[in-house]
Every structure is written in structure tokens, then in C-alpha cells.
Amino acid sequence: MLTIIRERLRQGHRTSRYPKEEPTLPERFRGRPILKPERCPEGCEQCLERCPFGALEKVAGELRLDLGRCLFCAECAAACPHEALRFSRDHRLACRRREDLEIGKGEYLLAGALEARMKKLFGRSLKLRQVSAGGCNACEADLNVLGTLVFDLGRFGIQFVASPRHADGILVTGPVTENMKSALLDTYAAVPEPKLVIASGACAIGGGPFRDSPEANNGIGDLLPVDLYIPGCPPHPYTALDGLLRLLGRL
Template identity: 70%
Template sequence: MLSIIRERLRQGHRTAKYPQIEPTLPQRFRGLPRVSENLSPQTLSAAVVSCPFAALSDHEGELQIDLGRCLFCADCPAAIEYGALTFSNDYRLATSLREGLLLNDEAYRLADKLGKKMHKLFGRSLKLRQVSAGGCNACEADINVLGTLVFDLGRFGIQFVASPRHADGMLVTGPVTENMKSALLDTYAAIPDPKLVIASGACAIAGGPFCQSPEVNHGIGNLLSVDLYIPGCPPHPYTVLDGLLRLLGKTPG
């Protein structure tokens, strides 16, 4: 017992002061991309076809990045070979609308607070059921991390629960494999109304690295209506937390 107390005192208090104090992310962390301006038409079209996951497109002569498809690749040819974009250190990426993930030279619109009625219901207590539908366990692992004492998700009134019957919504990871489709829809049906759906990670939004496989659906978008999109492969825990807090209107400022 004494050794436990001694160790506790030595390890100290480690819960981050987030969201009052911004986290320091590694220098090499790849967050919100910035589109380079005035690309020549040749560079633009070369950059567009260079992405193996079709995340880039030509939007009226400017580059447009679909953050729902972007894997934030370290060796992104559009960024490295063509200088068409750069990755910033900004971890805030979650949006409310699928179209909102289309990033060009306009300001990126982060997720909105829930509507009045939903906010009244879930603003102070949000219970989520997580379903992995073909996830590689990286998204799942970094959601689990939110339960550790560093993030301490419970202090925001958010909790992952064991039964869909106890849940206010569902957080989905993975591209929705053929084999998980019906279990996913059954879980959704078991959650009492009204309910939220959150797509976390590139797979759940658009199929991620598996978008071309006939064994998977292209994320949950065409199966269920989604209230929050969290991009990344996998999203950083702070990206997920920021998205959830935006939904509940708990981010400062």
C-alpha cells in the first residue's frame, strides 16, 4: 500500500490542462493541410493524379483536398514533388458536413455545436457506443487513449458505454466491411432515438486506404446520416477530442 502511494506521488498528476492550454504536438506531426496558391495548370493536374486515394481534385483552377480521403501521408507526392500543399501542425480537423471536408483556399470550417434540442439532451452527458467496422485498430487504440488519465474523457461528460441501449450515439471506425455491415446497422437500430453518428478516421468517412476494395463499403456515409466527421489515419486523440468538444460546444472561445 505504501509503495503504491509513494509511486503515485512520484509519477505525479499527469492530466493535461486541455482545453485551457493547447497541447504541444510533435514537430513532424501532419495536421491541417494548406493549399499552395497560383499553381500552374500542369503542376495542378500532376498533383491531382499523384494521390493514390483520390483525395485531390481541380476546383476551378485551384487545388482542392478532400480531408475525408486524405491519409496525411508522410510521402505525399503532391506536397513533396509538386509543392501543391503543405501540412501544418494544426490538429483541429473535425467538421459537421461531408462537403465541409473539401478544403481549398477558403477558411476551413470546423464542426458546429449541436442544434438547440440535441444540445439540451446531450450537452452535459454524452454516452457513445463504439463500433469498429473493419478498422485496423489504430483508430480504436487512439480512441481508447481518451480514457487514460492524460485526456480523462469523463471530465467532459463523455463516456464510451458497453451497450447500444445505454448510448446516445455511435462512433464508427473502419471502412465498413461487407461482414460488419449488418452488425453495424443492428447496433445503430438498438440505440434509442434521437441519436448521433460520428465517423472517425479516413476509413469510416470514405474507405481510407481500402477505398478500392470490393470487400468494403466506402465508409458509413451512404448508410447512415453522419453528425460529425473526424479526418485522419488515424486521427490524433486531440483531433477526436476537439471534434467531440466542438459538438458539445465545450471548446473555449
């Protein structure tokens, strides 16, 4: 016992102080993109040609980046000779509406809190059933990390549960393959009303690299009503945590 106590004192406090303190993320972290349209000359489309998933487009001569499709590969930024596009270290990405995931059409609107009734129900205690609908396990792994002592998701009253009948909503990852479509819909149906739906990762939002595949759906947007979108490939644990806390009105 004394050995355990000494080791605990040696290791100190490991739980992040977020959200009281902003997280320190590594230099190589790719967060919210920043577009500088004034640097983008007319006729230059090098970044568009390098984007493998059609996340970039030009609208009325100005760049638009759809974070619902973006895999944060940064090929576009590497291809741009004018530095009109770069990835910041800002982890805050989650939005309430699909159309708000577009960078370049105005102010980026982060997720707002639930409506008063839903916030009263779930604001202090939220139980989620995670559904991997054909994902590669990258998103799932980073969601699992939220349960470690560094993030300690339970201190915010948020927990992942084993049964949809014990859940307040579902958190979906993956593009929804044909083999998982009915399982996803059955899980959603088993969650008692009222309930929430959260799409985490590029696959769940827009299909990711599997977009338009005959064996996968383009995310869950046309299957279920989504209350929160968490973009990324995979979303950083702080991105997911930030989105969940914003949804509950805790930030």
C-alpha cells in the first residue's frame, strides 16, 4: 500500500484541466483550416486538383472547404504555392448543422447548446451508445481515449453505455455499410424518446473515403436526424469533448 501511495504522489495529477485551461496540442496537429481568399489568384486550382475527396471547391471565385468531407490530409495546403490555405491548431470543430461545416462562407459557427427542454434532461447526465457502422476503428479508438484518466469523460456526467435501452442517444462512427445499416437503425429505434444522434468523423458525416461506394451509405445524414457533427479523420479527443460540452451548454 505504501508503495502505491508513493507512486501516486510521484506521478501527480494526470487529468487535463480542460475546459478551464486550453489544451496544449502538438505542432503537427491539424485543426480548423484557415482560408485566405485574397491570396488565391484567379485561375489557380492546384489545391482543388490535389484534394482526393472533393472537399474543396470554388464558389463565385472563392475557396470553400467542406469539413464534412475533409480528411485533414493537408494535401491541399502542401499544393498551394500562395499559402492561401493552412491548417491551424484550433481543435474546436463541432457544429449543430451540416451546412455550418463549410469553411470560407463566413464566420464558422461552432455548436450551440440544446434547446431548453433537452438541455434540462441531458445537461447534467448524458448516456450514449456508440455504434461503429463500418468504421476503420480510428474514430472508435479516440473515443475510447475519452474514458482514460487524462480526459475523464465521466467527470462531466457523460458516459458510454452497453445497451441502447439505457442510452439517451447514439454516437455513430463509420460510413454506414450495407451490413451495418439495419443494425444502426435498430439501435436507434431501441433508444427511448427523446434521444440524440451524434455523427463523429468524416465517414459518419459524409461517407469519407468511401463516399458514393455501392457498399456504404454517405454517412448518416439521410438516415437519422443528427444533433451534432464532429468532423475529423479521426476527430481528436479534445474535438469530440469540446463538441459534447457545447451541446450540453457546458462551455
